[in-house]
Amino acid sequence: MSALFESRDLVIPGDVLYEGRIRTGDNTHRSEGKVSASRIGLVNYNRDVVSVIALEAGFSPLTGDLVIGEVTDIQLGRWMVDIDTSEEAVLNVPDAIDAPFNPDIDMTRILDIGDTVVAKIVDLDRRRTPILSILGRDLGRVDEGFLMKLTPSKIPRLIGKKGSMVNMILNKTGCNVVIGQNGRILIHGRTREQEEMAVKVINKVENEAHISGLTSRVQEYLRILKEEKR
Amino acid sequence: MSKAKITTKKKTTTKKTKEKTRFDGRKANELRPLKIESSVLPNADGSAYIEMGRNKILVGVFGPREMHPRRFAKPNEATLRCRYHMSPFSVDPRRSPAPSRRDTEIGMVMNWAIEPAVFLEKYPRSVIDVYAEVLEADGGTRTACINAATVALVDAGIPMRDLVSSCAAGVIDGQIVLDLGDYEDKEGEADVPVAYLPKLGKITLLQMDGILPIKVFTDCVDLAIDGCLQINEIQREALKKKYGISEEAEE
Amino acid sequence: MASKSGIVSRLKRRKIQEVLGAGNRMDGRALDEYREITLKTGPMEKTSGSAEVTIGKSRVLVGVKVQIGSPFEDTPEKGVLMCNAEFTPIAHPTFEPGRPGENSIELARVVDRGLRSAEILDFGKLSLIDGSAVYMVFVDIYVLSYDGNLFDAAALAAIAALKTAKRPVHTVKAGVITLTKKTQALKILRSPLAVTLAKIGDTFMVDPTADEEEVLDARLTVAFDEDGNICTIQKGGSDGITTEELHKALELAQVKAAELRKHL
Numbered sequence: 001m002s003a004l005f006e007s008r009d010l011v012i013p014g015d016v017l018y019e020g021r022i023r024t025g026d027n028t029h030r031s032e033g034k035v036s037a038s039r040i041g042l043v044n045y046n047r048d049v050v051s052v053i054a055l056e057a058g059f060s061p062l063t064g065d066l067v068i069g070e071v072t073d074i075q076l077g078r079w080m081v082d083i084d085t086s087e088e089a090v091l092n093v094p095d096a097i098d099a100p101f102n103p104d105i106d107m108t109r110i111l112d113i114g115d116t117v118v119a120k121i122v123d124l125d126r127r128r129t130p131i132l133s134i135l136g137r138d139l140g141r142v143d144e145g146f147l148m149k150l151t152p153s154k155i156p157r158l159i160g161k162k163g164s165m166v167n168m169i170l171n172k173t174g175c176n177v178v179i180g181q182n183g184r185i186l187i188h189g190r191t192r193e194q195e196e197m198a199v200k201v202i203n204k205v206e207n208e209a210h211i212s213g214l215t216s217r218v219q220e221y222l223r224i225l226k227e228e229k230r
Numbered sequence: 231m232s233k234a235k236i237t238t239k240k241k242t243t244t245k246k247t248k249e250k251t252r253f254d255g256r257k258a259n260e261l262r263p264l265k266i267e268s269s270v271l272p273n274a275d276g277s278a279y280i281e282m283g284r285n286k287i288l289v290g291v292f293g294p295r296e297m298h299p300r301r302f303a304k305p306n307e308a309t310l311r312c313r314y315h316m317s318p319f320s321v322d323p324r325r326s327p328a329p330s331r332r333d334t335e336i337g338m339v340m341n342w343a344i345e346p347a348v349f350l351e352k353y354p355r356s357v358i359d360v361y362a363e364v365l366e367a368d369g370g371t372r373t374a375c376i377n378a379a380t381v382a383l384v385d386a387g388i389p390m391r392d393l394v395s396s397c398a399a400g401v402i403d404g405q406i407v408l409d410l411g412d413y414e415d416k417e418g419e420a421d422v423p424v425a426y427l428p429k430l431g432k433i434t435l436l437q438m439d440g441i442l443p444i445k446v447f448t449d450c451v452d453l454a455i456d457g458c459l460q461i462n463e464i465q466r467e468a469l470k471k472k473y474g475i476s477e478e479a480e481e
Numbered sequence: 482m483a484s485k486s487g488i489v490s491r492l493k494r495r496k497i498q499e500v501l502g503a504g505n506r507m508d509g510r511a512l513d514e515y516r517e518i519t520l521k522t523g524p525m526e527k528t529s530g531s532a533e534v535t536i537g538k539s540r541v542l543v544g545v546k547v548q549i550g551s552p553f554e555d556t557p558e559k560g561v562l563m564c565n566a567e568f569t570p571i572a573h574p575t576f577e578p579g580r581p582g583e584n585s586i587e588l589a590r591v592v593d594r595g596l597r598s599a600e601i602l603d604f605g606k607l608s609l610i611d612g613s614a615v616y617m618v619f620v621d622i623y624v625l626s627y628d629g630n631l632f633d634a635a636a637l638a639a640i641a642a643l644k645t646a647k648r649p650v651h652t653v654k655a656g657v658i659t660l661t662k663k664t665q666a667l668k669i670l671r672s673p674l675a676v677t678l679a680k681i682g683d684t685f686m687v688d689p690t691a692d693e694e695e696v697l698d699a700r701l702t703v704a705f706d707e708d709g710n711i712c713t714i715q716k717g718g719s720d721g722i723t724t725e726e727l728h729k730a731l732e733l734a735q736v737k738a739a740e741l742r743k744h745l
Contacts, residue, residue, distance in 0.1 A: 012469055013389070013393060014391060016429070031391070031430070036429065040387075086356030086357075087355065127355070128354070146493065147493070271572075273571075284527075313578050315569070319546050
């Protein structure tokens with residue numbers, strides 16, 4: 001009945017984290033009464049649950065997630081959208097224009113193949129295919145900016161507690177940043193320098209997400225970048 | 231380590247009792263120099279580079295991603311698809327870049343070696359591609375590929391039950407030896423590649439070519455498992471190295 | 482982030498064009514600036530010669546093997562040079578295992594033509610028994626990571642591998658070929674190097690990234706020897722170029738080829 005590591009220790013798949021009765025949280029599994037890690041990450045012991053904060057993990061879609069994707073195909077009444085899931089997401093016409101599908105609609109005028117969209121996952125169907133919607137504020141086709149990628153499991157660090165990290169990046173770089181839970185990040189600044197600064201800061205989050213004190217280090221890094229610019 | 235010594239002492243069934251040094255100067259229970267590095271390919275979801283003796287191998291993992299053609303997808307789990315391929319200049323004389331029957335078979339046994347460690351059921355209908363590219367071959371490529379593929383899978387964030395570690399043992403001049411190099415592989419009486427899940431205690435790759443009494447064969451397996459445990463430590467270090475700064479910074 | 486589906490992202494195209502409009506590139510480089518280049522010779526021990534080149538995140542390994550084979554029927558007294566390229570599936574998510582696609586065949590062909598036109602070897606000296614046994618020089622280009630501009634990386638790696646290659650030495654007595662313990666350098670007579678330019682809109686730039694290659698309108702690869710002569714040209718892409726553009730492009734490529742040569 002004991003924890004075999006300390007919280008925030010780096011663990012590897014197969015590492016036994018706990019022997020005895022405890023709930024298995026994210027990225028852990030139970031075998032023969034022991035709880036082991038399933039992914040590389042930082043172990044976290046709570047009172048009644050043990051989990052691993054994954055350092056490497058793909059995107060597992062959940063209802064309510066904001067994602068950024070690319071239209072790859074247009075079919076009858078729906079668009080197929082690549083959001084880095086193993087199954088392409090579906091956007092049905094009623095979830096794009098708030099009106100029933102009508103075969104006279106020229107769908108390419110709403111979204112064409114190769115377009116980038118910011119969307120919300122509103123449902124997962126029986127095959128766990130993500131169903132998207134672009135109805136709502138700040139959703140829909142993206143016409144400006146560019147995309148970069150972050151390991152999806154590090155997105156919570158980029159957002160920070162109640163958005164503290166992303167707000168700091170927004171304020172200090174002057175860029176508009178939209179974060180998709182699927183690890184795609186849309187950046188749009190008024191100048192190229194602003195955008196390059198945002199890219200550098202986000203790369204720092206990618207590389208150092210596992211080290212505590214990230215917020216203050218990013219803050220310091222932003223200050224240095226700003227000074228370099230002057 | 232201690233287990234290996236016992237194993238080699240046990241070889242009373244074989245003719246020679248005095249341990250000979252091997253042609254490359256290694257002891258019977260000694261691995262070749264081994265180096266593993268993770269996250270080496272910028273475009274793969276996970277990757278690893280391994281040097282095991284003079285073997286030089288890169289492994290890239292892609293996925294879970296959509297299976298094409300779709301009818302090959304399994305409705306209840308992901309498909310693990312290992313591909314083993316050798317560069318034309320990896321051996322002497324040059325080989326054709328077209329895949330051989332041997333390549334196909336090795337891809338298959340890699341699959342079987344690794345599958346039991348992967349939570350495939352978490353990704354129904356998708357495929358996880360594991361591509362091993364042998365840049366230079368020096369005997370025991372399949373075991374080296376499995377070691378690197380495991381590190382690459384963890385690096386890709388694929389959920390795993392355990393690390394798979396793999397190593398061969400064999401018999402040369404009546405002596406049981408660990409981790410055969412190309413020369414030994416060709417000259418020796420037998421070669422037994424093994425893959426092992428240390429935490430689960432399961433053998434997931436087992437092949438043998440040669441003629442051996444049962445006792446000698448099982449001694450080979452024991453020695454190979456001992457090699458796997460040593461390799462397991464090196465795999466763990468390789469995975470942790472990427473985050474090496476953390477442990478110091480945490481203090 | 483090249484798309485998996487092979488569809489060119491409009492957003493990406495627009496952004497690259499917008500940044501180019503101001504005379505800049507997405508990664509902050511000047512139009513005539515290469516990414517960081519590294520060259521390592523001899524990484525592979527079982528080859529006659531080898532070299533690995535990285536240009537940014539592109540990485541190409543070339544292995545040279547020299548062995549005995551039969552000459553071509555039309556050149557019975559000459560050695561043989563064979564160039565082959567493989568886009569390994571670990572290099573990019575869109576690369577699939579299997580038979581070489583047209584892109585890898587084009588890469589092998591362009592490098593091969595450069596080496597052949599520059600007459601890098603005295604093939605007449607690579608015959609052991611005229612008509613039946615000659616040295617065959619295999620140049621295998623192995624693409625390990627793709628982020629654009631494989632032509633320049635492959636051409637540089639190929640010539641670097643050839644220049645450091647050592648072939649086996651055989652003796653011939655009464656029609657019997659015997660391998661000696663000696664090795665001998667290949668004696669490379671000329672060193673062609675390729676420079677690739679991309680044209681996006683009306684702007685030309687050197688060393689295109691994968692993103693730039695995805696949206697480019699035209700591509701021009703020019704190989705130069707050390708005297709500044711052109712040995713091979715390959716124009717790609719679906720747009721044309723004017724003669725004025727061609728003159729400017731050749732001028733720039735020649736300067737860049739001389740710069741690349743410093744890595745050899």
